[in-house]
Amino acid sequence: MDHTVASLNESVTADQPSTQSTQSRGDAMIRLEDLYKRLGGKQILNGANLAIEEGETRVIIGRSGEGKSVLIKHICRLFQPDRGRVYIEGEEISQLSETELDSTRKKIGYLFQNAALFDSLNVLKNVGFALFEEKQFSEDEIREQVLDVLRLVRLGDILEKMPSELSGGMRKRVGLARAIIQKPKIILYDEPTTGLDPITSDAINDLIISLSQQLNVTSVVITHDMVSAFKIASKFSMLLEGRIIYTGSPDEVRTTDNEIIQQFIQGKSTGPLSNL
Numbered sequence: 603m604d605h606t607v608a609s610l611n612e613s614v615t616a617d618q619p620s621t622q623s624t625q626s627r628g629d630a631m632i633r634l635e636d637l638y639k640r641l642g643g644k645q646i647l648n649g650a651n652l653a654i655e656e657g658e659t660r661v662i663i664g665r666s667g668e669g670k671s672v673l674i675k676h677i678c679r680l681f682q683p684d685r686g687r688v689y690i691e692g693e694e695i696s697q698l699s700e701t702e703l704d705s706t707r708k709k710i711g712y713l714f715q716n717a718a719l720f721d722s723l724n725v726l727k728n729v730g731f732a733l734f735e736e737k738q739f740s741e742d743e744i745r746e747q748v749l750d751v752l753r754l755v756r757l758g759d760i761l762e763k764m765p766s767e768l769s770g771g772m773r774k775r776v777g778l779a780r781a782i783i784q785k786p787k788i789i790l791y792d793e794p795t796t797g798l799d800p801i802t803s804d805a806i807n808d809l810i811i812s813l814s815q816q817l818n819v820t821s822v823v824i825t826h827d828m829v830s831a832f833k834i835a836s837k838f839s840m841l842l843e844g845r846i847i848y849t850g851s852p853d854e855v856r857t858t859d860n861e862i863i864q865q866f867i868q869g870k871s872t873g874p875l876s877n878l
């Protein structure tokens with residue numbers, strides 16, 4: 603099976619590192635270069651390369667447990683690679699001090715896979731968390747900003763509600779409000795529609811699209827939901843065995859004769875992926 607993966611690698615030259623200096627790269631909003639990461643005795647990332655341009659909505663696909671969440675956690679240095687480099691707007695983030703890292707993290711909003719709200723904090727405190735920490739605004743000002751982002755995600759004044767009082771769809775939207783409160787340039791969405799009904803999923807997709815257009819954000823979306831993926835993606839990338847083995851536009855993905863991609867997007871239990 604290795605030769606299949608190797609031959610696929612040849613078709614992703616856009617995501618391959620070039621031979622020029624790796625100290626500074628101004629060309630892509632996000633560049634992951636030759637990332638290796640071992641966790642719990644398993645090699646999760648094994649030379650992953652990914653380049654995402656400003657304003658793109660890149661959908662990351664791949665089987666469960668393949669390392670998609672681990673991959674995007676490297677973008678905001680929740681993980682440091684064992685080897686390889688991560689560039690945000692050309693800046694290599696492993697070299698940054700904690701203070702410098704704070705300003706890079708401000709550029710990045712993260713919707714965690716399970717929405718990950720603080721259960722003991724109300725919606726105001728959850729969504730405004732970073733602003734309360736920053737101590738730059740009064741509580742009234744934070745309240746206004748929180749109401750503004752709640753409106754963006756089409757939620758009303760639910761400031762005093764606790765996470766346990768919210769439905770799954772509302773929790774996702776509160777998580778999204780928290781991810782965008784600092785007006786990030788980059789938003790990482792880890793399975794934004796998983797577990798939601800089709801109508802709520804579609805509303806979340808519309809939000810992803812409108813945030814991308816209104817705030818000109820660069821989006822990275824992990825999803826298993828192919829309807830959503832085709833609706834929002836400007837490009838797809840597939841992670842397999844620790845590497846990005848394919849990158850293509852939605853049309854390229856639909857029409858590719860790459861059997862791995864076809865098996866995955868059609869959700870077939872038999873095919874080359876089943877033997878890997």
Ligand SMILES: Nc1ncnc2c1ncn2[C@@H]1O[C@H](COP(=O)(O)OP(=O)(O)OP(=O)(O)O)[C@@H](O)[C@H]1O
Pocket residue numbers: 641642644646664665666667668669670671672673715
């Ligand atoms: N902090 C950690 N410590 C040890 N192992 C970890 C850690 N985080 C992730 N892993 C392991 O890394 C592998 C990849 O996990 P990851 O969550 O990135 O998969 P995924 O592709 O996002 O899967 P899913 O689609 O199910 O969310 C798994 O085997 C997981 O157990």
Ligand SMILES: [Mg+2]
Pocket residue numbers: 670671672715792
């Ligand atoms: Mg995951």
